[in-house]
Amino acid sequence: MKLASLFSGGKDSMFSLYLMEQMGHDVPYLVNIIPEDAASWIFHTPNLSVVPLMAESMGKELVTATSSGSEEGDMDGLRRALDGLDVEGVISGAIWSDYQWDRMNLVCGDLGLKLFAPLWRKDQDMLMDQFLDSGIEAVVAGCYAEGLGEEWLGRPIDRGSVEDMKRVRERTGISIMGEGGEYESLTIDSPMHRGPLEILSSEREWSRTGGTLRVTSARIGERRA
Structure with missing residues (x-):
């Protein structure tokens, strides 16, 4: 089947994409929703600025849409990104x-698309x-x-850190x-990348409740x- 992958740059979206391609599906599109509010109801938000580099490295077409970060805003952003794509599922x-x-x-039901979640309930x-x-390969972000x-x-995120x-x-x-929100990740490399993501500079933001590598x-x- 021809599919689009909801893609944040984190390890779970990358792993799901990898598994579906291993099953023989064609995945030409990466769909990235960019919330204005970091506390998005649905979507991962750290380091979305590097997603275009990942798409380029994998030879995928990147489809983006903005969202307010609210529940309705996230769903509307997803609907706008998927509407009209030449795919059978997500x-x-x-x-x-x-x-x-x-x-x-x-959202997928409204658009007549099938939803695939290869990690679901495993x-x-x-x-x-x-x-x-x-x-x-991914790092904690x-x-x-x-x-x-x-x-x-x-x-x-390797055997020692696990x-x-x-x-x-x-x-x-x-x-x-990290499914409970304990940590976020950033993919650095995969079998689908023509070259790894090299981080040239970054900033750490830390408080009593945690922090982010930007x-x-x-x-x-x-x-x-």
């Missing part, structure tokens, strides 16, 4: 959120193992939970996939032999 990186699932289903330890095996301090910002997350989970009950400059790097 890929989502949703894992647990019934709210997110319901709202996306409403065991999170299993998903993380599959993610680590996929060849996708935001921390908002007890046990994930400023030292986690920019840290690669083991540390599991130890934090034993104390606090966090989701190691990329201020980046480029597509060369693939190493």
Whole structure:
């Protein structure tokens, strides 16, 4: 099937896209909704400015729409981005959120599109193992939970960091996939990229409730032999 991928640049949207292409689907479009309010009801917001570089590196057409960040605004932005696209369905990186699932289903249903969520309701330890095996590389771009301090910002999501997350989970009950909003991620590379995302400069914003790594400059790097 010909599909569009809801794409934020985080690991879940990238992993979902990767899985659907591995199943043989054609995914020529990345759809990125840009909320004016960082506290968007539905969409991931950190570092959306680097999404065009990711689309370029993967050879995908990027389709964007703005949103107020409210529930209705997010749904309207999604509807405007998808309306008229030559696709049969949409890929989502949703894992647990019934709210997110319901709202996306409403929009897709109105447009006659099928919603695919290959991560939906899967065991999170299993998903993380599959993610680590996929060849996708990502870093932590935001921390908002007890046990994930400023030292986690920019840290690669690899087997060592996942083991540390599991130890934090034993104390606090966090989701190691970040599905409860415990952390946000930024994809650096994948088997679909012609070259990795190189972060040239970034800024850290930190407070008592957590913080974000904001990329201020980046480029597509060369693939190493």
